[in-house]
Amino acid sequence: MTRAPAFRGVLGLALLLTACGTASEPEAAHSPSGAGSSREGLAGELSVFAAASLADAFEDIADAFEAAHPDVRVRANVAGSHTLARQIHEGASADVFASSSVEQMAVVEQAGNVADAPEVFAVNRLAIAVELGNPRDIGGLAGLAHPDLIVVLPAPEVPAGAYARQALDAAGVALTPASLAYDVRAALATVMLGEADAALVYASDVVAADGRVEGVDIAPEDNVTATYPIAPLAGAANPEAAQAFVAFVHGPQAQAILADHGFTSP
Amino acid sequence: MSRATTPTTPPTATTASATPPAGGPRQSLSPPLLLLGVAGLGLLLLPLTALVLRTPWGRVAGLLADPAIGSALRLSLVSSLAALTLATVLGVPLALVFARYDFPGKNLLRALAVLPMVLPPVVGGVGLLLAFGRRGLVGQPLAALTGMTIPFTGVAVVLAATFVSMPFLLVTVEAGLRMLDHRYEDAAATLGAGRWTTFRRVTLPLVLPSLTAGMALCWARALGEFGATITFAGNLPGRTQTMPLAVYLELERDPEAAYLLSLILLAVSVAVLVALRDRFLTRR
Numbered sequence: 001m002t003r004a005p006a007f008r009g010v011l012g013l014a015l016l017l018t019a020c021g022t023a024s025e026p027e028a029a030h031s032p033s034g035a036g037s038s039r040e041g042l043a044g045e046l047s048v049f050a051a052a053s054l055a056d057a058f059e060d061i062a063d064a065f066e067a068a069h070p071d072v073r074v075r076a077n078v079a080g081s082h083t084l085a086r087q088i089h090e091g092a093s094a095d096v097f098a099s100s101s102v103e104q105m106a107v108v109e110q111a112g113n114v115a116d117a118p119e120v121f122a123v124n125r126l127a128i129a130v131e132l133g134n135p136r137d138i139g140g141l142a143g144l145a146h147p148d149l150i151v152v153l154p155a156p157e158v159p160a161g162a163y164a165r166q167a168l169d170a171a172g173v174a175l176t177p178a179s180l181a182y183d184v185r186a187a188l189a190t191v192m193l194g195e196a197d198a199a200l201v202y203a204s205d206v207v208a209a210d211g212r213v214e215g216v217d218i219a220p221e222d223n224v225t226a227t228y229p230i231a232p233l234a235g236a237a238n239p240e241a242a243q244a245f246v247a248f249v250h251g252p253q254a255q256a257i258l259a260d261h262g263f264t265s266p
Numbered sequence: 267m268s269r270a271t272t273p274t275t276p277p278t279a280t281t282a283s284a285t286p287p288a289g290g291p292r293q294s295l296s297p298p299l300l301l302l303g304v305a306g307l308g309l310l311l312l313p314l315t316a317l318v319l320r321t322p323w324g325r326v327a328g329l330l331a332d333p334a335i336g337s338a339l340r341l342s343l344v345s346s347l348a349a350l351t352l353a354t355v356l357g358v359p360l361a362l363v364f365a366r367y368d369f370p371g372k373n374l375l376r377a378l379a380v381l382p383m384v385l386p387p388v389v390g391g392v393g394l395l396l397a398f399g400r401r402g403l404v405g406q407p408l409a410a411l412t413g414m415t416i417p418f419t420g421v422a423v424v425l426a427a428t429f430v431s432m433p434f435l436l437v438t439v440e441a442g443l444r445m446l447d448h449r450y451e452d453a454a455a456t457l458g459a460g461r462w463t464t465f466r467r468v469t470l471p472l473v474l475p476s477l478t479a480g481m482a483l484c485w486a487r488a489l490g491e492f493g494a495t496i497t498f499a500g501n502l503p504g505r506t507q508t509m510p511l512a513v514y515l516e517l518e519r520d521p522e523a524a525y526l527l528s529l530i531l532l533a534v535s536v537a538v539l540v541a542l543r544d545r546f547l548t549r550r
Contacts, residue, residue: 082518083518086521155518157516157518157519177502178417178500178502179499179500179502179506180500180501180502180515181496181500182496182501182514182515186496186497189497190500193392193395193396194399194401195399195400195401195418
């Protein structure tokens with residue numbers, strides 16, 4: 001029976017792999033209650049699902065949270081709110097959901113996937129991102145209708161795109177975009193790369209572009225208000241840290257970070 | 267019906283490659299190998315099965331009647347076939363260069379040429395913008411000379427698909443060329459055939475199995491292309507929105523419709539591949 005050792009080897013390998021697979025879970029599950037050295041005993045990984053427009057602000061907030069709770073490691077999963085809501089629905093392991101739209105949060109809530117009622121923690125407005133120095137001299141939404149301009153909008157399927165439609169309708173502007181970007185950061189990128197003359201983005205995105213684009217304000221009566229709700233999730237692997245993180249986001253330190261990134265408090 | 271005249275070869279061997287007839291006496295596999303093979307099959311087929319199970323088949327007719335879906339499907343087919351043509355016209359000569367010439371830095375160049383296979387496609391799309399965009403290396407002079415810009419056009423869709431798919435053709439055809447017996451070409455040359463004739467009448471037929479396999483891979487990759495396309499060509503229904511882009515955005519709105527759309531794309535690609543195989547591969 002020369003085959004037996006080889007087969008045992010494979011079995012051993014399989015067992016080893018299973019062991020590896022399970023080894024990481026106790027680490028996450030035990031450590032919050034276990035040897036956490038931080039004051040509140042918070043530890044382990046915290047998985048935060050955040051809307052694309054929150055990317056930079058949440059990176060800073062995560063750093064600040066980790067500074068306050070050195071044993072917690074925040075892992076941010078950043079994507080469009082729809083995508084995140086679907087990932088949560090399909091059972092992705094997430095502790096906190098920060099959405100750029102009330103609708104997508106409602107989807108998650110109605111599926112019974114939140115641990116606490118969602119609360120709005122930030123407000124965002126739309127702005128027109130143009131190239132530095134505004135070479136095409138775009139003054140507002142009405143200025144976008146010029147047929148020579150290459151304008152990129154977020155796709156109507158994502159929240160920013162729905163807001164963009166609303167704002168353009170409110171201003172009575174009809175335009176043919178060159179492209180409908182799959183998320184708001186992709187729309188911003190086309191202006192940063194010089195391929196589009198203008199894109200409708202969030203005011204926070206203009207700040208995020210860090211001097212690589214210029215923002216043109218939209219008349220307040222045409223502009224829309226995007227509200228950002230956050231909630232700890234029912235399936236959280238680290239529920240204590242999830243609660244603490246949500247409270248932290250509502251707190252003064254995180255609110256100051258959000259203001260730095262172009263958001264306003266609710 | 268050429269298929270009836272090729273009797274003894276097992277059907278799998280003809281499609282796989284032009285292996286010498288020595289291969290494949292039936293011998294039972296050792297259990298671990300068999301087990302791993304089945305596990306591999308499971309990994310490949312389970313997601314597909316899950317997709318099929320979750321698909322609302324009753325909505326096929328309604329979705330296909332949607333003009334946006336029709337145009338996305340058409341654009342996908344046209345642009346992927348255009349990409350395949352471009353990749354073949356440029357890729358086969360490049361494979362010949364790599365297979366036949368030795369020059370300093372060849373290995374590095376060869377590695378760079380297949381880099382799009384491992385490069386995240388979105389990064390490839392940014393690279394395409396930096397090269398062919400209106401501020402790009404080539405794009406800027408082009409725009410200055412002709413007033414033509416490539417991003418957000420159908421040309422960009424084809425370029426993006428060619429960029430990501432040509433390496434698959436390149437690798438396969440080059441491997442085929444390396445296995446060729448040069449004596450056939452030498453014989454053709456001694457019999458007075460010119461270099462072009464030798465290529466067309468001797469080299470190309472000899473390398474045909476690799477070429478068809480490479481073309482099939484290349485086309486499949488071009489048809490499924492997403493990241494480079496949405497970055498470089500953008501997404502506008504009726505203009506640059508291919509099926510993978512339509513599927514991605516439909517996921518945001520109506521996931522079940524998206525499952526259905528991806529299966530429609532799958533069915534079309536399988537149909538085309540089978541048709542091509544019957545047409546070209548079974549002839550040998």
